[in-house]
Amino acid sequence: MTRPDFVIIGAMKCGTSTLAAQLSAQEGVFVTTPKEPNFFSDDPVYAKGMGWYESLYDAAAPGDLKGEASTHYAKSPTWPNAAERLHAAAPGAKLIYLMRDPVARLVSHYIHEWTMGKVPAGGIETALETMPELIDYSRYAMQAAPWRARFGDGNLLLLRLEDMNRDPQGTLDRVGAFLGRPGAFRWAEDLGAQNVSAERIRRFPLYDLVIEHPAAAWLRRTLVPQSLRDAVKGRLRMRERPSLDDAARARIEALLAEDIAFWRAAAG
Numbered sequence: 001m002t003r004p005d006f007v008i009i010g011a012m013k014c015g016t017s018t019l020a021a022q023l024s025a026q027e028g029v030f031v032t033t034p035k036e037p038n039f040f041s042d043d044p045v046y047a048k049g050m051g052w053y054e055s056l057y058d059a060a061a062p063g064d065l066k067g068e069a070s071t072h073y074a075k076s077p078t079w080p081n082a083a084e085r086l087h088a089a090a091p092g093a094k095l096i097y098l099m100r101d102p103v104a105r106l107v108s109h110y111i112h113e114w115t116m117g118k119v120p121a122g123g124i125e126t127a128l129e130t131m132p133e134l135i136d137y138s139r140y141a142m143q144a145a146p147w148r149a150r151f152g153d154g155n156l157l158l159l160r161l162e163d164m165n166r167d168p169q170g171t172l173d174r175v176g177a178f179l180g181r182p183g184a185f186r187w188a189e190d191l192g193a194q195n196v197s198a199e200r201i202r203r204f205p206l207y208d209l210v211i212e213h214p215a216a217a218w219l220r221r222t223l224v225p226q227s228l229r230d231a232v233k234g235r236l237r238m239r240e241r242p243s244l245d246d247a248a249r250a251r252i253e254a255l256l257a258e259d260i261a262f263w264r265a266a267a268g
Contacts (some may be wrong), residue, residue, distance in 0.1 A: 001054065002054040002057040002058075002060070002066070003054070003066075003089055003090040003093070003268055004057075004066050004067045004068055004090055004093050005094065005179070006065060006066075006067035006093060006094040006095070006096060006179055007064050007067055007068055007069070007070070007073065007086065007090075007093050007094075007095055007096070007149065008020055008067070008068070008070075008095075008096045008097075008098065009070070009071075009073040009082070009095050009096065009097050009255060010070075010071040010072075010073060010074030010075070010097060010098065010137075010143065011071060011074050011076045011097065011098060011099055011100075011105060011138070011140065011143065011192055011197050012071040012075065012097045012105070012109060012112075012137055012156055013089060013105050013108040013109050013112060014099055014100045014105060014161045015098055015100070015161040015164055015231075016036075016098050016166075017035065017069070018164070019037050019069070019096070019159075019164065019171075019175070020068075020069035021035075021188075021191050022168075022172060022185075022187060022188060022191060023175070023185075024172060024188070025176065025188045025196075026181075026184070026185045027063060027184075028061075028063065028184070029064060029065045029067070030057065030061070030065065030066045030067070031061035031067055031068060031069065032056040032057065032058070032065040032066075032067070032068040033056070033214070035068065035069050036068070036069055036070045036071065037053065037056060037068055037070055038070045038073075038074075039053045039068075039070070040070070040073060040081070040082045040085040040169045041070060041072035041075065041079035041081065041082040041088040041102075042072060042079060042087075043081075044236075046085065047085070048083075048175050050089065053089075056068070058130050065179055069081075071241060073086070074097065074137070074138075074143040075133070075137055075143075076136070076142065076143055076146070077136065078133060078136075078154045083146035083149075083150050083151075084146070084150070085150065087150040088264070091150075091151070092155075093151070093155070094155055094157070094178060094179055095155055095156045095157065096153055096156075096157045096159060096175065096178070097140075097143075097144055097147070097156060097157070097158055097159070098159045098160070098161060098164070098213045099140050099158065099159070099161065099262075099263045099266060100160060100161035100162060100263070101162070101260075101263065102138035102139075102140065102256045102259045102260055102263060103138070103244070103249065103252055103253060103256065104132045105137070106128075106135060106137070106138045106252070107124065107241070107242060107243070107244070108131075109127060109134055109137060109138075110124050110127055110131075110134055110136045111241070111242065113127070113131070113134075114242075118268035119131065122182070123242065124242040124243075125244070125245070125248050126248060128135055128248070128252070130239070135252065135255060135256070138259060139258075139259050140259040140262045140263055141255065141258045141259050141262040142259075144158070144262070146157065151239075154230050157174065157175065158262075158265075158266035159171060159174065159175075159266060160263060160266050160267060160268065163267060163268035165220040167268065168187045169186070169261065170188050171268060172185045172186070173185070188255070199236060217221055
């Protein structure tokens with residue numbers, strides 16, 4: 001049976017794609033494709049069966065450290081079964097939980113959902129009232145609890161995006177020591193940050209066909225003047241990063257007080 005040696009369990013919008021790419025670039029480490037199978041969380045994926053999941057590791061070489069990175073694993077209560085399922089399949093797996101300032105994370109999460117066309121009108125304050133996951137996924141202490149209960153604190157490495165940005169090699173050193181490969185990993189500067197959107201462009205129905213399809217791109221460049229293309233793009237772009245007013249920030253920080261302390265305690 002082929003099971004993961006390590007799993008990056010989250011959190012969403014906290015640099016998990018960057019860390020997974022760095023690990024994949026190391027000799028003797030294999031990360032699945034897709035990077036984020038969400039097997040143990042998403043019921044439709046889990047229904048594919050353990051054979052399907054194990055096949056994701058077929059290309060790993062003997063002796064490789066094998067792992068994946070699925071942020072749905074730390075998205076309770078949306079996906080509540082991940083810890084139980086993963087523990088049943090791979091009780092010895094090492095877990096990595098990457099966090100960032102909880103308020104900054106929920107703002108980045110809101111931007112992501114805005115670009116996907118999934119937030120209501122009215123701005124971020126309105127979204128906080130109607131989309132509980134914006135706050136829930138920043139409840140780091142709550143998200144980590146089922147993993148700590150099943151795997152133990154010694155098998156859960158808590159990291160912070162802020163520390164990874166400040167000292168990437170130091171963060172990778174911590175990961176290497178945690179995975180039993182001290183001194184073996186080197187940060188690949190040429191990879192850069194992964195899964196970071198350079199432009200905040202709001203998606204719409206048929207976006208992939210109209211915008212992403214190569215034929216559509218050729219037609220736009222050929223038939224539509226640049227000034228008109230820029231005007232349309234400007235209407236779809238988020239012009240400024242959203243921010244919380246003082247009252248909303250104070251309320252959110254009070255709700256996330258335990259999680260802010262949890263995040264601060266993980267400082268490298």
